[in-house]
Amino acid sequence: MTKKNSRWRLAKKILTWLFFIAVAVLLVVYAQKVDWEEVWKVIRNYDRVSLLSAVALVVVSFLIYGCYDLLGRIYCGHKLAKRQVMLVSFICYAFNLTLSTWVGGIGMRYRLYSRLGLPSATITRIFSLSITTNWLGYILLGGVIFTAGVVQLPDHWYIDQMTLRIIGIVLLLMISFYLWACAFAKRRHMTIKGQKLVLPSWRFALAQMGISAANWMAMGAIIWLLMGEDVNYFFVLGVLLVSSIAGVIMHIPAGIGVLEAVFIALLAGEHVSHGTIIAALLAYRMLYYFLPLALATVCYLILESRAKKLRAKNEQAMDK
Numbered sequence: 346m347t348k349k350n351s352r353w354r355l356a357k358k359i360l361t362w363l364f365f366i367a368v369a370v371l372l373v374v375y376a377q378k379v380d381w382e383e384v385w386k387v388i389r390n391y392d393r394v395s396l397l398s399a400v401a402l403v404v405v406s407f408l409i410y411g412c413y414d415l416l417g418r419i420y421c422g423h424k425l426a427k428r429q430v431m432l433v434s435f436i437c438y439a440f441n442l443t444l445s446t447w448v449g450g451i452g453m454r455y456r457l458y459s460r461l462g463l464p465s466a467t468i469t470r471i472f473s474l475s476i477t478t479n480w481l482g483y484i485l486l487g488g489v490i491f492t493a494g495v496v497q498l499p500d501h502w503y504i505d506q507m508t509l510r511i512i513g514i515v516l517l518l519m520i521s522f523y524l525w526a527c528a529f530a531k532r533r534h535m536t537i538k539g540q541k542l543v544l545p546s547w548r549f550a551l552a553q554m555g556i557s558a559a560n561w562m563a564m565g566a567i568i569w570l571l572m573g574e575d576v577n578y579f580f581v582l583g584v585l586l587v588s589s590i591a592g593v594i595m596h597i598p599a600g601i602g603v604l605e606a607v608f609i610a611l612l613a614g615e616h617v618s619h620g621t622i623i624a625a626l627l628a629y630r631m632l633y634y635f636l637p638l639a640l641a642t643v644c645y646l647i648l649e650s651r652a653k654k655l656r657a658k659n660e661q662a663m664d665k
Contacts, residue, residue, distance in 0.1 A: 391571070391628065399570045403632050406563040410438045412556045413478045417471035420545060423463055425659060432644060433457045434475075439641030443634050450476065453645075460652035462659045473542065474553075481523070481550075482557020487586045488516030496583035499613055524550055561586070567633060571625035576615050584611045 414434040415427060436457065441450040451472055458468045490496060491513025498506050528547035535542055545553070565582030572581065588607035608622050648655075 390624075395570050395573070396628075399567045399628070399632055402563050402567045402570070403637070406560055406567070406633070407435055407438060407637060409556060409560040409563060411435060413475040414471060416478060416549070416553060416556070417474045420474050420549070421467050421470050423467055425458075425461060425463065429461060429655065429659075432648060433461070435637075436641045436645050436648070439634075439637040440645075443638050457645075457648060457652075460649070460656060462656040470542070478553040478557050479560075480557075481520070481554045482559070482561050483586060483589070484516045485520050485554050485558050486561050486582065488513050488520060490579060490583040490586065492517060495577075495579050496587060496611060497580075499610055502610065520554070564633070568625055568629050571628045572617060572621060573625075575617050575621070576612060580612075580615075584608055587611065 408431075411431040411434040414430045418425065418427070418430050433454065437450060437453045440453050454472045454475075455465070455468050458471065459465065463471075491509050493513075494506065494510060496509065498504065498509060504512075524547055527544050527550040530544055533544045562582060565578065565585045568585060569576070569578045569581040584607060588604045605623060605626055608626060609619055612622060
């Protein structure tokens with residue numbers, strides 16, 4: 346082994362340990378922001394049916410999100426096993442929710458998929474498709490709900506009701522344009538920074554929208570159940586959509602504070618107390634953010650330990 350290769354292997358080991366340390370530090374910092382005693386108190390007070398239904402929907406949502414990367418598998422034509430794709434997707438989504446898109450959506454995907462043998466160009470296309478799929482569902486649901494006026498904004502808020510309707514119409518136009526481009530555009534590809542992106546078929550685009558919309562609806566249903574079903578489901582879903590874009594703009598991990606502020610403001614006219622809202626969102630964070638993150642951390646360590654063996658197996662399968 347040459348001295349250059351030896352130094353490179355040492356550098357990779359150091360970088361790997363630094364990555365583990367950075368992840369651990371982020372988890373500790375994030376966990377310190379949560380009042381765990383209050384979280385457990387809230388969850389203990391829920392009736393068993395509502396809580397189990399919410400847990401089931403959390404599982405459904407994460408499985409649906411895994412389909413984003415399965416679509417990426419079809420789109421890119423790579424041959425990684427579906428169970429490996431679903432596992433990577435689960436880990437990335439859990440980290441994405443709490444530690445931002447840069448850590449979970451992009452950084453973790455590059456790390457794990459490259460360890461499993463995929464080239465960087467393919468990984469770039471996978472996460473680009475995943476992000477696109479996620480926001481297509483948001484745009485579709487947001488367009489319908491905002492245009493229909495389901496979400497009633499309070500007076501003197503950041504935007505008025507008419508502006509929200511206009512935003513909804515714009516979102517529906519964006520969806521219509523994307524579908525038209527997928528169905529009729531003559532130029533089917535573009536190159537961005539050396540990466541070739543190809544427009545999918547209109548059927549593939551519909552699958553993207555349907556899967557993503559189902560995931561957003563599952564998230565809304567979790568919060569709706571935890572609120573005791575006292576508020577119209579589509580109103581809760583619309584508020585979640587508003588709070589999600591606010592969380593992206595604010596760049597706060599897991600939207601801490603943003604989610605609560607938007608829900609309290611927009612549900613002020615409903616027959617639901619602030620305590621119920623906060624309790625529901627605390628339970629939501631516990632079930633949808635913290636428990637999956639804890640499980641994803643364990644899965645991440647297991648996958649890292651088996652990555653070399655899985656990569657060799659994947660390369661043998663691709664050579665056949």
